[in-house]
Structures are given as structure tokens and as C-alpha cells.
Amino acid sequence: MYAKVLGSSILGIDGFLVEIEVDLANGLPQFQIVGLPDSSIRESKDRVRAAIKNSGYSFPIKRITINLAPADIKKEGSGFDLPMAIGILIASEQIDIGDSETNLEKTLFIGELSLDGSIHGINGILPMAIEAKQKNIERLILPNQNVDEARLVQGIEVFGFSHLQEVIEFLTTNRYPSLEDKNSEYIAFNSFVESEVEDFIDVKGHVQVKRAIEVAVAGMHNLLMIGPPGSGKSMIAKRIPSVLPLLTWDEMLEVTKIYSVAGELNERGKLMAKRPFRQPHHSISAAGLIGGGSNPKPGEISLAHRGILFLDELPEFPRHSLESMRQPLEDGKVTVSRARATYVFPSQVMLVGAMNPCKCGYYGTEVPGHECQCTPLEVQRYRSRLSGPLLDRIDIHIEVPWMNIETLREQKEGKSSQMMRETIERARMMQKQRFANERIQFNSEMNAKQVKQFCQLEQEAENLLRHSFDQLGFSGRSLDRILKISRTIADFEESETIKVAHLAEAINYRVLDRRELL
Structure with missing residues (x-):
């Protein structure tokens, strides 16, 4: 039978x-x-x-x-x-x-x-x-x-x-x-949408940091914020989803599939219409971060697919866990090989990291009542927890300074998330047109050939790049990053060529390279 x-x-x-x-x-x-x-x-x-x-x-x-x-x-x-x-x-x-x-x-x-x-x-x-x-x-x-x-x-x-x-x-x-x-007719376009979304209008000061956020989101550049405790790094990071564009229908299905497999779909029958924001604790294992296990499941980097992966206190994460992210950040996917099968999880994320300048958190800062107690060796040891290859995959390094009481109490409202989103959309439209016949979407995904093709510098900008490369001690790995960031900044002004102002701003976003701290 x-x-x-x-x-x-x-x-x-x-x-x-x-x-x-x-x-x-x-x-x-x-x-x-x-x-x-x-x-x-x-x-x-x-x-x-x-x-x-x-x-x-x-x-x-x-x-x-x-x-x-x-x-x-x-x-x-x-x-x-x-x-x-x-x-x-x-x-x-x-x-x-x-x-x-x-x-x-x-x-x-x-x-x-x-x-x-x-x-x-x-x-x-x-x-x-x-x-x-x-x-x-x-x-x-x-x-x-x-x-x-x-x-x-x-x-x-x-x-x-x-x-x-x-x-x-x-x-x-x-x-x-x-x-x-x-x-009966079933309306599939349900979604998880929070009634209250945190807005950048609540962030006082930090004009340069907001600008860096715009650049990072427009070109999907990975971002690292460096500043003393209480300067607002986590507050800023949690507001980045408010300036991200809406998911497309295909992206919603893709993200919802990942959450369904991982068992984290809180309301069945609803698509994930909001871009993910994942903030794992620094005690997470490598398998928890990138996926794996005896029965491989998506990790945090896949649960953040098409959204933000925020790693607060970045140097506190186990070095092995951080190093395991290098290939997924580069390829946009996680490959877990087993004897009987190979599992592939998508990981196209924008990595946002936050760290203190040293172990005590006050090196090189002007915070009233706090002075750095770390020795130069301790500062170096703390910062060396982030390897060069990992930093190579983080395009923008930005300082988040301490805000005084006058700035925090001022009544003037800063730039809102809506205003920032409109600026970002203009830059993304330029990229959509530029990469219409390419297999990429964002400036951060360009390979060496595409950088050479699309990152054309004016002569004055070329002179500045050569001078900066020699005087500030940039490495070869920093060059492509600077050009990609410059391309995104130029897209805000709908400029086909990269000008001096675009390049100068991009150079300022490479704090760790410029100071040769690592």
C-alpha cells in the first residue's frame, strides 16, 4: 500500500x-x-x-x-x-x-x-x-x-x-x-507601522552629524560615530530609520520572508513595510550576528536586511564576531556551508557603529568635569580592537561632539527628518539614473571600474586629492572610499563632476584615517 x-x-x-x-x-x-x-x-x-x-x-x-x-x-x-x-x-x-x-x-x-x-x-x-x-x-x-x-x-x-x-x-x-x-478579498498591504516615529527635529545642534547622516543614507555608506558618553550617538542612530525611503513591494516580501523563517513575525498576515532597525547587545556571538547554528537561521545582519544594523559600543563586541561581518558587508549576503547543504541569507544593510574615543570615553574631548585618565597605550589598545579590514568597510567616520547647555536649550528647531528625506531622495534619484544599466543601486556598491567611470574630478579637486593623500597619510584603501563619498555629495547638487567642495567634505568624513589613530 x-x-x-x-x-x-x-x-x-x-x-x-x-x-x-x-x-x-x-x-x-x-x-x-x-x-x-x-x-x-x-x-x-x-x-x-x-x-x-x-x-x-x-x-x-x-x-x-x-x-x-x-x-x-x-x-x-x-x-x-x-x-x-x-x-x-x-x-x-x-x-x-x-x-x-x-x-x-x-x-x-x-x-x-x-x-x-x-x-x-x-x-x-x-x-x-x-x-x-x-x-x-x-x-x-x-x-x-x-x-x-x-x-x-x-x-x-x-x-x-x-x-x-x-x-x-x-x-x-x-x-x-x-x-x-x-x-473573500484579502488586503495584503498590511504593515507594521509605529504610531510615533522618532524625528531628527528633536536633535539639538549636531549640524555636521546630520549632514553626515544624509550622505550616508543617500549612498548607503556604512557609518561610524565617535564621541564621549552622552553626546547623543545612540539618539541619533535610532532616528536614522525616519529618513530612509519606504520599502518597495518586492523588498517587503523579502524582509517578511526573513522574519517568517526566523520566527520573529509578531503579527502573521502583515507585511513588513518599515525598514528594519536591529540593535544587538555587544555580548552577541558570531552565529547570532551573522547567522548559523546546527540548523542555520538568519542572524542579526540578515534581520537588518534593507535596513539598519546599529552596533553601539562597537569595540566592546568580540573581535571574532566583528571580523565575521567583513565578507557579508562586502558581498551583501551570508553563506553558511554545511556538509549536506549551503545556506544563503541576504545581508544588504547599512552598518551604523558608535564608539567612545577611548576606554574612559573622554580622550580629546572638552567635557566639563571630565578628563581622560587613559594612557596613550590604553587609548591605542582600545582603538585597535577594530581591525583595519573592518574599518575598510566603513566609509564615513564622524565625530559627535559634546553639546553645551546653551545648545541643548535653544528654542530654534533644527532640520527635520522630512527635510532630510527630501534631500536624500534627490541624491538617490541621481544614482537610479546613473546605475540604470548596472547591477548596483548605490554609490557605496561601486567597484574599481565603476569608480573610475563615474567619479570624475575637476582639476582643482584632483590637485586637492593628491595633496591630501601625501600630507594626511591616507592609505590606498581610503582612496576609493573618499571618491565614493564625494560622488554622493556631488549628487546632492546634481553635479556630474566632483568639485573641490565635494571632495573636501568627503575627506572630513575619514577621521580615523586622517589622524592615523589606528
């Missing part, structure tokens, strides 16, 4: 279909699952056995073999419980699905079973539903908790159930208790 039903699993952030073949044979009773199942799937034998019995059916006393095809890809998750139970009941001829049998090839089953036959929701439904739509699957049968999330994918029928008996009744009678809900 044989039956085949369809299930699904996750590889990275993408779903893939799995054929679940059930064979019942005579012999000593045995229940075996093959096809590279993980521990949660192997444990499903007991859940499936109890769920079938407690739903009023008999568990076959036979030699049961279940194959998960393709057999060369590791399967994980508890979502195979439901299709395995349905496969066993069909193979043992305990349920007669009649005309529905021809629909099994176009029906996908997903769900975790409890011992009493109840069906529980799982993570990663959205990428599974997207894959099902691409493979011309017509129906999804899944837990009630996952219905809204699956219906974000248009053009596929979604049926939600709370118990195994309900699924069996649907298969045998083809009647759905709330058919009108299935056919």
Missing part, C-alpha cells in the same frame, strides 16, 4: 517542495523515516501515532517507511507531521478521498500535530507559499494560525484547520466550514 502527498521545508530563506512517500508493508511493525530528516522530524513518529489514534483512527501495525524526497537535501522542522499523518491514513485506506485524489498533486500540506490531533502553526510559511505558487500548487492546507500569512501570496487557495479530523473531513467531503472567508 502506497501514498504520496506534498509537504515543504526551508533552505536558507527559501522554501522547497518535498514529496512525502508512504509505504506500508507486511512484516515486523516498524516506523522509519528516511531522506535526511532532522531530529524534530524523527521525533514526529510519536506525535503522528498519537494524533491518529486520538482522532478516532487506527495506527497501522505494519512496516511503515516514509521517504522525504529529494533525499539528498536535509529537511528540518515539525511541519511534516500533518502530511505524514494524511499519507498514512490514505495508504492504509482508512479514508477515501474519492475525486480529491487527483487534487493531491496540486495540494500542499503543512502543520505540526499535537498528541490529541490539534494542528499548530509553524515558522516560515511565507517562503513556502511563494515556492508553492511558483510550482503551480493550487491549494494550501495548513494551521489556522498561518492562514493570514499564506494569503499574502495571491493566486493560491488557502485552507486553515485546527484539528486533523477537520482536514480529513475536508478531503473526504470537499466541504470547507468557512468557504466564504476563503473567497
